[in-house]
Amino acid sequence: MSTSSASEPDPAVADKTISDEQVVGPSSAPDDVLRVEHIAKSFGPTTALRDVNLHLRKGEVLGLLGDNGAGKSTLIKILSGFQKQDTGEMWIKGEPYAPKSVDEARSHGIDTVFQDLALVDQLTVFQNLFLQRERVHKPIPFLANALMRRDARRALDEIGIDIPSIDVPVARLSGGQRQAIAVARTISGDADIILLDEPLAAMGAKEGAMILDLIQRLREEGNVSIIMILHNYVHVFAACDRVSLIQDGVIALDKPTAETSVEELTEIVVEEYRRARLEAQVGVGSPAGNGASADAVPSADAVSSADASHSADASSGSDPGSAPGPPAG
Amino acid sequence: MLKRFLTLREGSIVVVTLITLIYFASSTPHFFTSANFKTLLPYFAPIAIMAAGEVFVMTLGEIDLSIGAMYLFTPFLYYKLDQAGLPIVPALIISLLVAMALGAFNGFAVAYIGIASFVATLGMLFVLDGVTLVISHSEQVTTPGTSVVGSTTFSQIFGGGTYSELIWAIVIVIALQVLLSFTRWGIYTVASGGNRLGASEAGINTKLVVVRNFTLCAVTAGFVGMLEAVRSSSASPDPSGSNAILFEAVSAVIIGGTLMTGGAGTVVGALIGALFLGILNDGLVIKGVNANYLDLYLGIAILIAMTVNVYVQRVRTGSGRGG
Numbered sequence: 001m002s003t004s005s006a007s008e009p010d011p012a013v014a015d016k017t018i019s020d021e022q023v024v025g026p027s028s029a030p031d032d033v034l035r036v037e038h039i040a041k042s043f044g045p046t047t048a049l050r051d052v053n054l055h056l057r058k059g060e061v062l063g064l065l066g067d068n069g070a071g072k073s074t075l076i077k078i079l080s081g082f083q084k085q086d087t088g089e090m091w092i093k094g095e096p097y098a099p100k101s102v103d104e105a106r107s108h109g110i111d112t113v114f115q116d117l118a119l120v121d122q123l124t125v126f127q128n129l130f131l132q133r134e135r136v137h138k139p140i141p142f143l144a145n146a147l148m149r150r151d152a153r154r155a156l157d158e159i160g161i162d163i164p165s166i167d168v169p170v171a172r173l174s175g176g177q178r179q180a181i182a183v184a185r186t187i188s189g190d191a192d193i194i195l196l197d198e199p200l201a202a203m204g205a206k207e208g209a210m211i212l213d214l215i216q217r218l219r220e221e222g223n224v225s226i227i228m229i230l231h232n233y234v235h236v237f238a239a240c241d242r243v244s245l246i247q248d249g250v251i252a253l254d255k256p257t258a259e260t261s262v263e264e265l266t267e268i269v270v271e272e273y274r275r276a277r278l279e280a281q282v283g284v285g286s287p288a289g290n291g292a293s294a295d296a297v298p299s300a301d302a303v304s305s306a307d308a309s310h311s312a313d314a315s316s317g318s319d320p321g322s323a324p325g326p327p328a329g
Numbered sequence: 330m331l332k333r334f335l336t337l338r339e340g341s342i343v344v345v346t347l348i349t350l351i352y353f354a355s356s357t358p359h360f361f362t363s364a365n366f367k368t369l370l371p372y373f374a375p376i377a378i379m380a381a382g383e384v385f386v387m388t389l390g391e392i393d394l395s396i397g398a399m400y401l402f403t404p405f406l407y408y409k410l411d412q413a414g415l416p417i418v419p420a421l422i423i424s425l426l427v428a429m430a431l432g433a434f435n436g437f438a439v440a441y442i443g444i445a446s447f448v449a450t451l452g453m454l455f456v457l458d459g460v461t462l463v464i465s466h467s468e469q470v471t472t473p474g475t476s477v478v479g480s481t482t483f484s485q486i487f488g489g490g491t492y493s494e495l496i497w498a499i500v501i502v503i504a505l506q507v508l509l510s511f512t513r514w515g516i517y518t519v520a521s522g523g524n525r526l527g528a529s530e531a532g533i534n535t536k537l538v539v540v541r542n543f544t545l546c547a548v549t550a551g552f553v554g555m556l557e558a559v560r561s562s563s564a565s566p567d568p569s570g571s572n573a574i575l576f577e578a579v580s581a582v583i584i585g586g587t588l589m590t591g592g593a594g595t596v597v598g599a600l601i602g603a604l605f606l607g608i609l610n611d612g613l614v615i616k617g618v619n620a621n622y623l624d625l626y627l628g629i630a631i632l633i634a635m636t637v638n639v640y641v642q643r644v645r646t647g648s649g650r651g652g
Contacts, residue, residue, distance in 0.1 A: 102529070102530060114530045120523040120528060122523040132517075132533050134513055
C-alpha cells in the first residue's frame with residue numbers, strides 16, 4: 001500500500017531547494033487522508049513551526065522524528081485541535097479541516113494520545129477509557145457504568161492489554177499500563193486517524209513491545225492511519241511505513257522507511273549536533289536572526305540527500321552559512 | 330475490614346461522628362431528646378446545604394470564599410425586590426437567579442480571566458458584604474412572606490417549618506451526590522480537578538466546567554440564605570456572622586473527605602461533616618463547656634480529621650506520600 005511511494009523520487013528534498021514554493025512531499029495522492037500545508041506556529045518570540053508540509057495516506061504509519069524542541073509536539077497539538085496554527089491549511093480526505101477543539105477534531109475522525117496521556121489519576125481505568133465519551137442512559141442521562149465496565153473490559157481484552165482491574169484508579173498503574181490505557185482509549189474510539197505523541201516513552205522493553213504489536217496489528221488491518229512521534233530509530237523501522245524528520249520547524253526529510261536507514265537518520269542528527277556545537281563556538285560575533293536561519297535548513301536537506309562524504313565537508317567547518325542558525329525552536 | 334471501611338472516602342468521618350455521638354449520648358442525659366434534635370437542626374442543615382455546593386468547587390481544586398456573603402446578600406435582594414412590588418415567589422426566583430449570575434461571574438473570573446479562585450471570590454465576598462450593608466443601611470429587615478405570629482405555606486416550605494431545612498438538606502445532598510457520582514457533570518468536575526490539562530486534552534471544556542460549578546455553589550449559598558431568613562423571619566446585615574458560616578461550610582467539606590487539592594469530593598461526606606460540627610457544637614453546649622473552648626475543640630477536631638484523611642487518601646491511591 002503506502003510503500004508504493006517507494007518508487008517515487010523524493011520531492012521533499014528537491015522542493016526545499018526551491019525555498020518558499022514547497023509542495024507536500026512525497027507528492028500527495030488521491031488517497032491522502034490528511035494533508036497539511038505551510039503550517040507555522042510561534043509562541044511569543046519562539047518559533048516552533050516555520051513551514052510544515054505533511055501528508056498521510058490511508059492505512060499508513062508515519063513516524064515523526066526530531067530533536068527536543070524541534071516542533072513535533074506542537075505539530076501534533078495543531079493536528080489534534082488542541083492548538084491553532086498561525087498560518088497554513090489542513091485537509092482531511094480533501095475537505096478543509098480547521099478544528100477549534102479536540103472534540104471537533106474527534107468528530108472529523110482524528111484522535112490523539114498526548115505525551116502526558118491526558119489520564120486523570122483519581123478516576124478508574126474504565127472512567128478514563130470513556131472520558132469525554134461516556135455512555136449514558138436515556139432519557140435521564142445518568143452514566144451507564146455497567147455498560148462502560150463491560151465494554152472497557154472487552155476493549156482491553158481485544159487489544160490484549162493486561163490490566164488487573166478496571167475499577168482501580170489509574171494512579172495505581174505502572175507507566176506502561178497507563179500508556180496502554182491512553183492508547184486503548186484512542187483506538188477503541190471511531191477515529192480513523194490516530195496521533196501518538198511518544199507512545200513508547202517511559203516504557204520498559206516488554207511493555208513497549210506490547211504497544212508496537214498493537215500498532216503493527218492496526219497497520220495490517222489498514223483501517224486507521226497513524227502519525228507517531230518516536231525517538232528510537234529501531235522503533236521507527238519496526239513500526240513505520242514512512243518517516244518524517246522535523247528540524248528547526250520544517251520537515252527536513254521525508255522518506256519511506258524502506259529507502260532510508262538508521263545510518264542516514266543518525267547522520268542527520270549528528271550533523272545537527274555538529275552545527276549546534278559550531279554555533280556555540282562561533283558564538284556571539286556571528287550574525288544571527290531569522291534571515292540566517294533560513295539558510296540552515298537547506299544545508300540539513302543537503303546532508304540528508306547526500307552521502308557521508310558530504311557531511312565530512314560540513315564537519316571541517318566549510319559550511320559557515322549554516323553556522324548562525326538559531327537553536328531548534 | 331476496618332481498613333476497607335476507612336478507605337471509603339466518608340469512612341473516617343462516619344467513625345469520628347459516631348464516636349462523638351456516643352460520647353455525648355452517654356455523658357449527658359439531655360442529648361438524645363427530640364427537643365435537642367430540634368435545636369441541632371439549625372446547626373447543621375444550612376451548613377450541609379452550603380457545603381454540598383462548595384464540594385463541587387473544591388473538587389475542582391478551587392475554593393469559593395464568597396458563599397457566606399452570597400448567603401448574606403440574597404435575602405436583602407429578595408427584600409428589595411419585594412419592596413419594589415414583586416410578589417414573593419418571583420422575587421425569590423429572581424434573587425436565586427442573581428446569585429447564579431454572580432456565581433457564574435466567579436467562575437468566569439477564575440476560568441477565563443485567570444484570577445486565582447481564592448482571590449476572585451475574596452473580592453466577591455467584600456463586594457457582596459459591601460452591597461448588602463449599603464442597600465440595607467445596616468438595618469435588620471423582616472423577611473417578606475413571613476410573620477412572627479402564625480405562619481404561611483411559603484414560610485413553612487422555605488425554612489419556617491420545623492423539618493423544612495432538614496428536608497431541603499437531605500433532598501439537595503442526595504440530588505447533588507447523584508450529580509457528582511452518576512452524571513457527566515460530576516465526572517468532568519472530578520477530571521478537571523484531578524488533571525485540568527489532561528481533561529481539556531481529552532476534549533472536556535474545562536472552563537465551562539469551572540463556570541457551572543461556581544454557579545451551582547453560589548445558588549446553594551443564596552438558597553440557604555433565603556431558608557435562614559425565612560426561618561428566623563428576619564435578616565440582619567452582619568458580615569461577620571455570615572463569614573463564620575462560610576468557614577463552617579468549608580470545614581464540613583474538608584472534614585467530610587473532599588480534598589482541597591481537587592480531584593475527589595463527596596457531598597454525603599460534607600453532610601456528615603456538617604452533622605459532626607453540629608453535634609460537637611451542640612454537645613459541648615449541653616455539657617456546659619465554657620463557650621471560649623468551642624473554637625479550640627473545633628480546631629483540634631478539624632486537624633485530627635484532616636490527618637486521618639491524608640492517611641486514607643494514601644491507602645486509596647497506593648501512592649507513597651499524601652494525595
